[in-house]
Amino acid sequence: MKKIKIGIIGGTGGIGRWFAQYFQKEGLEVWVSGRRSGPDLPTMARECPVVIVSVPIAATLSVIEQIGPLMPEEALLTDFTSLKAEPVRAMLRASSCEVIGLHPLFGPEAKTLAGHNVVVCPARSRKWLPFVLDLFRKGRARIIETTPEKHDEWMAQVQVLNHLNTIAMGLALKRSGFQLAELLPVATPAFEAKVEWMKKIFGPNAGLYAQIITHNPFVEDVFENYQESLRELKKWIRRRDDEGLRKRIEQAGLFPAVRMKEE
Incomplete structure (x- = not known):
């Protein structure tokens, strides 16, 4: 054949x-x-x-x-x-x-x-x-x-929101004045995992991630939603209101099958 x-x-x-x-x-x-x-x-x-x-x-x-x-x-x-x-x-x-x-x-x-x-x-x-x-x-x-349209809606959350979050963290670390060489010796596994993603996005393929974000037709909606979420978090942080922040996290209901054990 x-x-x-x-x-x-x-x-x-x-x-x-x-x-x-x-x-x-x-x-x-x-x-x-x-x-x-x-x-x-x-x-x-x-x-x-x-x-x-x-x-x-x-x-x-x-x-x-x-x-x-x-x-x-x-x-x-x-x-x-x-x-x-x-x-x-x-x-x-x-x-x-x-x-x-x-x-x-x-x-x-x-x-x-x-x-x-x-x-x-x-x-x-x-x-x-x-x-x-x-x-x-x-x-x-x-x-x-x-459908192609539903795919792009999904990727706005799966890729655009995800990569925006990683880029924002990388830029925030840069503005903080701290060097990764100083932070990695005291890093948690979660921080190390984020650093590995930052290496990919801030590396030679930065153009790929920039195109994934800017060419998605739903990018502006995702960005506005992300900004609004940060503004909402800012309320609790300014007041140092850990109880209010805890309740807001739980009310989000992202993982309803998981019950967080009270400390």
């Missing part, structure tokens, strides 16, 4: 390279193109019935607009972007082929696919959806099917 060819635009680094290796292990023929290497877009569209766009968010729409019109009607165009609504709309608009939005919710440091979440957003798909689902199931991924 002839191997299915999968083309990955942006497959020379990050999650694109990770999946190139995964697909090869699953017996697929993988074509990879980077900024300065690999086949050009017309060749990839002609030779690969499945093409994945795996480039930075800011470049995604441009790449989709270039590759979309080249894709045969019986092919599949998909993407690994951290946002889904805008890229999926662009793929539908630029092509006549099948379209499925994908978002692997893990980074290239993962050892295997097993246990990791992958969001699947079918948009125009008949032939290729079973193939895509089976490909992830083989690796024992947890598959979540949803």
Whole structure:
């Protein structure tokens, strides 16, 4: 049986390279193109019935607009972007082929696919959806099917709010005047875990996190909610009202099954 060819635009680094290796292990023929290497877009569209766009968010729409019109009607165009609504709309608009939005919710440091979440957003798909689902199931991924719009709403909380919190903590530490070298010897496990996340966000991939935040259509709502939460906390802190703060934390009801034991 002839191997299915999968083309990955942006497959020379990050999650694109990770999946190139995964697909090869699953017996697929993988074509990879980077900024300065690999086949050009017309060749990839002609030779690969499945093409994945795996480039930075800011470049995604441009790449989709270039590759979309080249894709045969019986092919599949998909993407690994951290946002889904805008890229999926662009793929539908630029092509006549099948379209499925994908978002692997893990980074290239993962050892295997097993246990990791992958969001699947079918948009125009008949032939290729079973193939895509089976490909992830083989690796024992947890598959979540949803709409592109709902995905972006979820990611506003899961990614945008989370990363905003980490960035705010890093900037606050910088303003405090303390150096991490001074604080780490007295760190708790919780602080050490936060520092590890700050290393990722304040490191070479800062641009990735900046794009995840600023390109999400719900970012302003998330930011206003975050600011309002800080203003609310400020009331209790100014009054040194530990009892009021405790009650507010409990009233939030985030984990109703958990009952905090009174000290």
